[in-house]
Every structure is written in structure tokens, then in C-alpha cells.
Amino acid sequence: MIDTHCHFDFPPFNDDTKRALMLAQEGGVKKIVIPTVGQSNWSKVQRLCQRYPALYYGLGIHPFFSAEHTSDVCQRLNIELKAAVQQSHSKCVAVGECGLDFAIETLDRELQQTWLQAQLQLANIYRLPIILHCRKAFPELVRAIKAETPSQGGVYHGFSGSYQQAVQLIDLGLKIGVGGTITYERAKKNARGYRETTPF
Numbered sequence: 001m002i003d004t005h006c007h008f009d010f011p012p013f014n015d016d017t018k019r020a021l022m023l024a025q026e027g028g029v030k031k032i033v034i035p036t037v038g039q040s041n042w043s044k045v046q047r048l049c050q051r052y053p054a055l056y057y058g059l060g061i062h063p064f065f066s067a068e069h070t071s072d073v074c075q076r077l078n079i080e081l082k083a084a085v086q087q088s089h090s091k092c093v094a095v096g097e098c099g100l101d102f103a104i105e106t107l108d109r110e111l112q113q114t115w116l117q118a119q120l121q122l123a124n125i126y127r128l129p130i131i132l133h134c135r136k137a138f139p140e141l142v143r144a145i146k147a148e149t150p151s152q153g154g155v156y157h158g159f160s161g162s163y164q165q166a167v168q169l170i171d172l173g174l175k176i177g178v179g180g181t182i183t184y185e186r187a188k189k190n191a192r193g194y195r196e197t198t199p200f
């Protein structure tokens, strides 16, 4: 199994990286993809992945941190991605985490959309899949993906939508990621969306 979304550089994983990796391996998780959140942790995660063979990463700007990034940083992301994918045995396997979060009122929506669009373009330039985050912005996210469809697909993480929404994402070439919500007794809508669109 490959975990496609684990912030392995954050607690509780970063206290004892070796032990956390060992526990993951014991549970059958052989590889882990770490999405980055912005310029502040790109190099930290890159170093971590150089050190441990099981770790891989994506480079991106998470919507939570959209206000901290200027267009210069987007240029930097372009340069970092270019350098990362040119390395032999590159461990950069995605662009992200990026996306839209309209659940938090204080986050500038227009800025989030600008960074998402830029990252969708970069994913296509470097032929990498995309790691997507979305809360309360489903129609806007779908619109952005339709305008710049990632040629290598991607994962919409922590999916908690309906069957119809899952189908829309799959039709756009994406995979849906599920988190703990799938196990909630009351999450009937989510469970149906997942069961009926995911071949086991």
C-alpha cells in the first residue's frame, strides 16, 4: 500500500520518524507521499525524503498558506519543480498540496484560485499528478480542473461528498482519497459515493 497523503513532517510523525515509519511498514504501508504546504517546508520535506527510501513528496502551496505567498514564490515553485524532476531517481512525485478552502472565511478566495490555477498549470508542464484539498468549494474546484485538466490525474484527498460528486471527479481523471469520515456510522452519503466508484 502507498499512503498518498501524510504530513509526515508534522506531529505526531516527526517526533520519532524511524519508529513512525516502522509502524507504517508493519501495517502494510510501504511508501508514503508527503504533500508540502508552502515554501516554509519544501526543503525540510525534500531532506526527509532524501534520507528515507520509503518517503516521496509533492511540492505545492496549500490554501491555508495562500496569503503568505506572492507571485515571486510561484516562480520559485516553478524553479524548484524543474530542479526536482530533473534529478535522477527524483522523489518528487506530485504538485501539491493545493486547492480551495472556502470553509475558512478569512482566507482570500481569489488568491486561492490564482494559486490553484498556477499549480494546475505546473502539474501539466512537469507532467506530475496533483494533490488536491477542497472544502466548501466543490463547484469552483471542478471549474478550475475543467479549465486546466491535469494530464497525469491526481488525488482529491479527504473526500466527503456525494456519489454524484465522486463520479464528476473520476470523470475528470482524478482519484478520490478517503479519510476517517468513511468510518463514521452516520456518513452514509460518503460511504455510498466511495463504494460505488472505487473498484476493489
Ligand SMILES: [Zn+2]
Residues within 6 Å of the ligand: 005, 007, 035, 097, 133, 157
Ligand atoms: Zn493535507
